[in-house]
Amino acid sequence: MSTTQNILRPAQRTDMAPAESIPWVRYALSTLALLIIALFLILPLVAVLFEAFREGVGAYVDAITDPYTGHAILLTLITALICVPLNTLFGIAAAWCIARFQFPGRSLLTTLIDLPFSVSPVIAGLVFILIFGSQGWFGGWFAGHGFPIIFALPGIVLATMFVTLPFVARELIPLMQEQGAEQEEASIMLGASAWRMFWTITLPRIKWGLLYGIILCNARAMGEFGAVSVVSGHIRGATNTLPLHVEILYNEYQFSAAFAVATLLAGLAIVTLIIKSIVEWRQQRQWENASS
């Protein structure tokens, strides 16, 4: 903080004084920010924990160890396990294409990658129903061949993949564009194959950004509700993921159980945040090292 002030000090003499230079503005802004965080982030988290343990630890453990909860956890993990690696591969490939090559349709691809961010997840789910539902274009054919997509795991995976598609690519594209291709060219000039170049030069340079993208992708894959809700059918013990399970319990007035299961998702979010902070810190340090 003190260094920032020192840097900004000469600017005070100019006609526009930065906000940091007036003490009460600084305190007012930080108080406001902290209040908003407390109100919208900390309070709900405390409420979840409070509600989860309202009927005692026994009820909490019962809710968590319920076989249907177990199945929901398993299904969520399987979905994430399929979606995250596939979207990681896609993200690296797409970022590489966009950052390293000029080709017709390049800006279109960049825009399309953002599509899942701009489309409501419920609409995304409905699109899959339209395509693969029993009344849809291909649904009848798949179901007829013993491979139902909607109200089954493939549908959940498809919807989750759609929603989490941008995370890795969005993280890598600006990073790779900023890094430029020179080190990769140097690697090729020294006789490396493209494969070798990727493992020895490209990957080590993007690893923190990549990990950050994977963390965000994973968090969303496990927490996705809207799109999955539309395609899963909420079949308990079959197509119920964790977020859907929370909703069902809540709708059945099992509030304590619903919040108990919700703590699992909240716990996941907190672990993700911690890993994310560590990754950000490492990334920052790498940049500082690289630029010093």
Add this chain to the structure above:
Amino acid sequence: MSIQVNHLTKRYGDFTALDDIDLAIDDGELVALLGPSGCGKTTLLRSIAGMEFADSGNILLEGRDMTFEPIRHRQVGFVFQHYALFNHMSVFENVAYGLRVRPRAQRPPEAEIRRRVHELLDLVQLDWLAKRFPPQLSGGQRQRIALARALAVEPRYLLLDEPFGALDASVRKELRRWLRRLHEELHVTSLFVTHDQEEAMEVASRIVVMNHGRIEQVGTPETVYDYPATPFVSTFIGSVNVLHGTLRDGHFDTGGWHLPIPDADANLRSRRQDAFVRPHDIEIVRAPDTPWPVRIRHVQPMGSSYHVEVTPVTDTVQGPQVENDYLTVELTRQAFKALALEVGEVVGIRVHHLHWFHQETAPALEEAV
């Protein structure tokens, strides 16, 4: 012929980066590709390296057509302007990289790699930095490491893209001399790109002057300076004063000035003609009846010499047509001190040497005055 480029042409949309380039480079030469930015010199270098592919024409290395061969078959070492060192690897690993990525059958054993890397680091006098990482090095050190890394694969050709462009002036001077010495030691055929004519003159044994995707002239530093082939080369290599006028009866006439050209064909005539005069080919004299009086406008001490800007003084209706309306005269320190010139003073000049180009393309005709 070590590197041969035939009719190489490359376009980016409407922009012609390379326009029918022909170039031949002998074994062991150290050649500079010199030109202003956007003249195509880097595109030519990258085409030879295999990082760009031309639209037409071909590139022969040792007589073999390599136009479409992949980079790794060309045995080229490349040095980038911004070093392109691998920041996540130690200096040692950077230099070792080219050896480690070889297919298993051609990869030297670990002990051999260590020996070779230390030998190269000794060559660039930076063995003591082997364990450091590139971000911890200075610009000059990084570029020397980049050179060691390029040499590790024992390239037949060393290509350098503005190798000193990102360095401080003093480091640049030191590294130029160092590159020259290194080349004398290793004799690897080398081609480097630069926009700095001083750098090209100092380092290269031959200079290729490029402009607008074309080669303007190829020659030794002495040739391109003393016998420029085109007006562009005249103005780009060293500084030059440009006079607009006509050629008639053994004179170069510009306004009221008639500069005699002895030995020139008296029948030589051209209506519109530019003449080029180097600043050091003009002498300042204190003579009361000088035919070419000038007024001292500005004196610029350059250390070892003085640059004196003078404007022509004329009592005739039409004065000489001088580009930018002033001439630059370069005087040695002694000459300047002896003359004791003052700004605003009127003195005379003598032109010792001028050259011109007939119809812009013919080779230079040189005459002493």
